[in-house]
Amino acid sequence: MSESAPDTNSSDAADAPTRPFRAIVDADAIQMAVELVDALFDECHLRLEAEGLRMAGVDPATVASVELTLGRAAFESYETTGVHTGVDLSRLGDVVQMADSGQLVEFDLASETRTLEIHIDGLEYTLALLDPETIRRPPDSPSGGFDFAGEVVADADDFDRAVRAADMVSNHLALGIDDDEDAFYVEATGDTDDVSLALPAEDLADLTTGEAHSLFSLDYLTAIDRAMPTDAEIRLRLGIEQPATIAYEFADGAGSVEYVVAPRISSH
Incomplete structure (x- = not known):
């Protein structure tokens, strides 16, 4: 057989x-x-x-x-x-x-x-x-190692309003937290005009206070803002002349994104 x-x-x-x-x-x-x-x-x-x-x-x-x-x-x-x-x-x-x-x-x-x-x-x-070897590799922990002083949770509309207002007067803006006033603020200084926006804790979804202030290029923040869903609730972490992180969820919570933007170091 x-x-x-x-x-x-x-x-x-x-x-x-x-x-x-x-x-x-x-x-x-x-x-x-x-x-x-x-x-x-x-x-x-x-x-x-x-x-x-x-x-x-x-x-x-x-x-x-x-x-x-x-x-x-x-x-x-x-x-x-x-x-x-x-x-x-x-x-x-x-x-x-x-x-x-x-x-x-x-x-x-x-x-x-x-x-x-x-x-x-x-x-x-x-x-x-x-x-992938031809593409610049981001750090393994993009927001790790930074000294964040405070955290802000706000509506995307508030971030959009701040970015658009700053764009009218300058090519950079400052994001900060006023520990004494218990508020998140945005400031932009131009050659002739200035703009500022302050949001107290009661107007925010959440605020963890700690003195923070950093200056950022508006080009990057504008690009992030334009892509952001209008109904997003964003979480920002800030420090003194430290990068800012901007994070939120999308796709009904199945997706999440975190941007890390380095600051412009003040000359003064």
């Missing part, structure tokens, strides 16, 4: 690894995620981890960095074996923006061609990914 040939279509095939990343996500969530990082950078690190998708980047001047997470809860389905790659945010943004609100976007990563296949209804787009 001859031996039967091994069954190559059973357990071996069943145990064969799937593609390193496959997912389906609502268009609104992925569009917002890409837009929030694309506000500052053209390229970023993309990590596809068990807990969800993570994007991180730092600008060439090392003034600003961002770390964004879109957790598994934001996805209709999510499978990954763990991937670290790079992505061109402008091109990715152009593709996902083609989806209508509420539409589903499907992703399928082909490791052999280093491409991300994107499906939106009948549209199929193959996006070439980038070597």
